[in-house]
Amino acid sequence: MNKKPDLSFWQIWNLSFGFLGVQIGYALQNANTSRILQSLGADVGSLSYFWLAAPVAGLIVQPIIGLFSDRTWTRMGRRVPFIVGGALLSTLCLMLMPNAEVLVAIMAPLLFAAVIFLFMDVSFNVTMQPFRALVSDMLNEKQQTRGYSIQSFLINCGAVVGSILPFVLVNVFGISNAASESSKIPASVSWSYYIGGAILLLTVLWTALRTKEYPPKEFAEYNKGTEAAAVEKPKLGQLLRSVPKVMLQLGVVQFFSWAALFLLWTYSTPAIASNVFGTTDSLSADYNTAGDWVGVLFAIYAAFAGLFSIVIPRLAARLGNKGVYAMALVLGAFGFVGMALIHDKWLLVLPMVGIGVAWGAILAMPYSILARSMDSHGTGLYMGLFNFTITIPQIVMGLIGGVVVQGIFGGNAVMMIVAAGVMMALGALSVGLVREKK
Numbered sequence: 001m002n003k004k005p006d007l008s009f010w011q012i013w014n015l016s017f018g019f020l021g022v023q024i025g026y027a028l029q030n031a032n033t034s035r036i037l038q039s040l041g042a043d044v045g046s047l048s049y050f051w052l053a054a055p056v057a058g059l060i061v062q063p064i065i066g067l068f069s070d071r072t073w074t075r076m077g078r079r080v081p082f083i084v085g086g087a088l089l090s091t092l093c094l095m096l097m098p099n100a101e102v103l104v105a106i107m108a109p110l111l112f113a114a115v116i117f118l119f120m121d122v123s124f125n126v127t128m129q130p131f132r133a134l135v136s137d138m139l140n141e142k143q144q145t146r147g148y149s150i151q152s153f154l155i156n157c158g159a160v161v162g163s164i165l166p167f168v169l170v171n172v173f174g175i176s177n178a179a180s181e182s183s184k185i186p187a188s189v190s191w192s193y194y195i196g197g198a199i200l201l202l203t204v205l206w207t208a209l210r211t212k213e214y215p216p217k218e219f220a221e222y223n224k225g226t227e228a229a230a231v232e233k234p235k236l237g238q239l240l241r242s243v244p245k246v247m248l249q250l251g252v253v254q255f256f257s258w259a260a261l262f263l264l265w266t267y268s269t270p271a272i273a274s275n276v277f278g279t280t281d282s283l284s285a286d287y288n289t290a291g292d293w294v295g296v297l298f299a300i301y302a303a304f305a306g307l308f309s310i311v312i313p314r315l316a317a318r319l320g321n322k323g324v325y326a327m328a329l330v331l332g333a334f335g336f337v338g339m340a341l342i343h344d345k346w347l348l349v350l351p352m353v354g355i356g357v358a359w360g361a362i363l364a365m366p367y368s369i370l371a372r373s374m375d376s377h378g379t380g381l382y383m384g385l386f387n388f389t390i391t392i393p394q395i396v397m398g399l400i401g402g403v404v405v406q407g408i409f410g411g412n413a414v415m416m417i418v419a420a421g422v423m424m425a426l427g428a429l430s431v432g433l434v435r436e437k438k
Helices: 009-039 044-050 053-070 080-103 109-138 141-171 187-210 216-222 227-231 236-241 245-275 285-341 349-371 376-386 388-408 414-433
Strands: none
Touching: 009 044, 009 080, 009 109, 009 141, 009 187, 009 245, 009 285, 044 245, 044 388, 053 080, 053 109, 053 376, 053 388, 080 109, 080 187, 109 141, 109 349, 109 376, 141 187, 141 285, 141 349, 245 285, 245 349, 245 376, 245 388, 245 414, 285 349, 285 414, 349 376, 376 388, 388 414
């Protein structure tokens, strides 16, 4: 068996460059969806049910796309066709979302926005899943931690751009940040979605044109097989019986960390609007200002995540993947608690450091640990199945979030941020369950 060659920095960069654009769209969704839904009539108790669209889409789509991409060999490559197709759908959904109340004629605007939200998440998942598998396909074990760290860096650069776009359009370009007679969605949000969609498509095309995947013969030489075996469709039952044990161990950590992130994305805007800006009126100027500031805070934590991802390989060399992972989640837990306790918008920057470090680790460390234990012929399927560990905790939080925030916390969204801190701390403790392949 030949060893996969070392790739240059720019070759590794190009593998994940499209993820930059995908994350811009994803960040726009994370920072603005609750705001859009509330503008169209959703209340804080129902927000978590709308947010179920994201994990449900991932739960269904990613394993299917993973399995089909494992079985695909075309002139464009193995993963690239799915990446490009998902990008086209993602761009279309980003263009439609801000126009929900204008375009709809057969259903209520809020319901139409929820449908577009669902399709947007489906398309994001179609695009993102093959990016994870592509890094594992193309890089040898020595470079995989570096590859996922670069991917994490690009993801967080995209998150910075997507999160801060509405704020920049308002404060630099003077675009309106208020609802108008013609639309309840501010123009700053609409234009952010249009710009984000264009960047998403361009960056994905860059990856598609600059990345040459290994053809079947070469892939087989690197993965203990023959060309015929490489193009043979892997047997689903056999792959499922060979699921790495470390995937289940990581699943416990993932449950707590992604439950915390779901609460962050769902309740940050209403929590900060009430805790810092003193309003719960989703159509007020102060509420929209709070929504913009949430985007800025999300950009800040993504920036710290990007910086942290640069040093992950060096830290992992000293502390091990598990040591870095646990440390980062502890810092994230402190960040969530600090976010709930602070009432000054500028001081809220401080908790974003811890949340950003946790986010950077969550995007890189589980995949680096898992990649060492996977059958190369089932990488796409395994990455898709591993997405269950991301989607299931979000579905659980989506189902119980509305009941908890209304029935236990009396509609106080700030307490949901505290709950997120508890979840992240439990995730840090769970890292001890993971048995990593050396």
